Amino acid sequence: MSRKYIGVFDSGLGGLTTVRSLIEKLPQENVVFLGDTKNVPYGSKNREEILSLACNNIAFLRQYDLKAIVIACNTVDSNVGDKLRRESDIRLLGVLDPAAKKAAEITVNGRIGVLATEMTVRSETYKNRIHIYNSKAEVFQAACPLLVPMIESGDFINKKEATKKALLDYLKPLIAEDIDTLVLGCTHYDVLIDMCKKEYPDLKIVSSSRLVIDDLLEYLKDDLNDQKEVKRLYYVSSDPDKFIDQARLIIPNINVIKTGESD
Ligand code: DGL
Numbered sequence: 710m711s712r713k714y715i716g717v718f719d720s721g722l723g724g725l726t727t728v729r730s731l732i733e734k735l736p737q738e739n740v741v742f743l744g745d746t747k748n749v750p751y752g753s754k755n756r757e758e759i760l761s762l763a764c765n766n767i768a769f770l771r772q773y774d775l776k777a778i779v780i781a782c783n784t785v786d787s788n789v790g791d792k793l794r795r796e797s798d799i800r801l802l803g804v805l806d807p808a809a810k811k812a813a814e815i816t817v818n819g820r821i822g823v824l825a826t827e828m829t830v831r832s833e834t835y836k837n838r839i840h841i842y843n844s845k846a847e848v849f850q851a852a853c854p855l856l857v858p859m860i861e862s863g864d865f866i867n868k869k870e871a872t873k874k875a876l877l878d879y880l881k882p883l884i885a886e887d888i889d890t891l892v893l894g895c896t897h898y899d900v901l902i903d904m905c906k907k908e909y910p911d912l913k914i915v916s917s918s919r920l921v922i923d924d925l926l927e928y929l930k931d932d933l934n935d936q937k938e939v940k941r942l943y944y945v946s947s948d949p950d951k952f953i954d955q956a957r958l959i960i961p962n963i964n965v966i967k968t969g970e971s972d
Pocket residue numbers: 719720721723724749750751752753781782783784785826829857894895896897
C-alpha cells in the first residue's frame with residue numbers, strides 16, 4: 710500500500726483527459742499533474758527540444774514522492790519515450806502503446822487511421838507499434854497542426870464550427886481510405902471524440918488518453934493507496950488564468966497552480 714503520488718505530464722490540456730480517466734478508475738490515488746503550457750504545442754518542435762522539455766517535466770514531478778509517471782503526451786512518447794524509459798529508475802507509462810494495441814485488435818478490415826501531431830506522425834511510431842500487434846494492418850496517418858492550438862485556446866467550445874471543420878478536413882482523406890478504426894493519437898483530441906462519433910457513428914474510435922490507465926492499474930495493483938483523503942495537485946508552467954476555463958470542462962472542480970508559485 711503506498712500513498713506516493715502518480716505523476717502525469719503533457720504540454721497542456723490533453724494530459725487532463727488522461728487524469729480524468731485516472732480519477733475515474735483509481736479515485737483513491739494521489740496525483741500531481743504538470744501541463745507545460747509555456748511550451749505548448751510540442752508537436753511542431755524537434756526531437757531534441759521534445760527530449761529536453763520532457764526531462765524538465767519529469768524533474769519537476771520528481772520533487773514529489775512518486776510511484777509512477779504517466780507520459781500523457783503522444784508526441785513525447787512517440788519520439789523519446791523509449792529513451793526516457795531506458796534511462797529512468799521509475800516506471801514511465803506511455804499513452805501510445807495501449808492505443809496502438811487496441812486499434813490493432815479491434816480493426817475488422819485492417820485499415821486504421823491515426824490523427825496526431827506532426828512530430829508523432831513523422832516518428833512513424835504508431836505505424837510500427839500497430840504492426841507489432843497486427844502485421845497485416847494498413848495505417849493511414851494525418852498530422853493535424855491546427856487542432857492543439859484550437860483546443861488550448863478554448864476554440865473547441867467557443868468556435869465549435871471552425872474546430873469541427875478543421876477536424877473533418879484532417880479526417881476526410883483517412884475516411885477516403887475506408888478506415889474502420891480511428892486512433893485519436895494526441896491526448897488533446899479526446900475532447901473532440903463526440904464530434905467524431907457524431908459525424909462517423911460506425912467508426913471505431915480509440916482515444917490515446919484513456920487506455921494507459923489500465924496499464925497503470927495493472928502495474929500498481931499491489932501498491933494502491935488506502936487513504937481516505939486524496940491529494941490532487943495541478944500545475945501549469947504559464948498562464949493558469951488562460952487554462953482554467955477549458956480545464957474545468959474536463960475536470961470540473963480543478964484548481965491550477967503556476968510552477969514556481971507555492972500552493
Ligand atoms: N497532447 C500531446 C500529444 O498527445 C501534445 C500536443 C502538442 O503539444 O502538440 O501529442
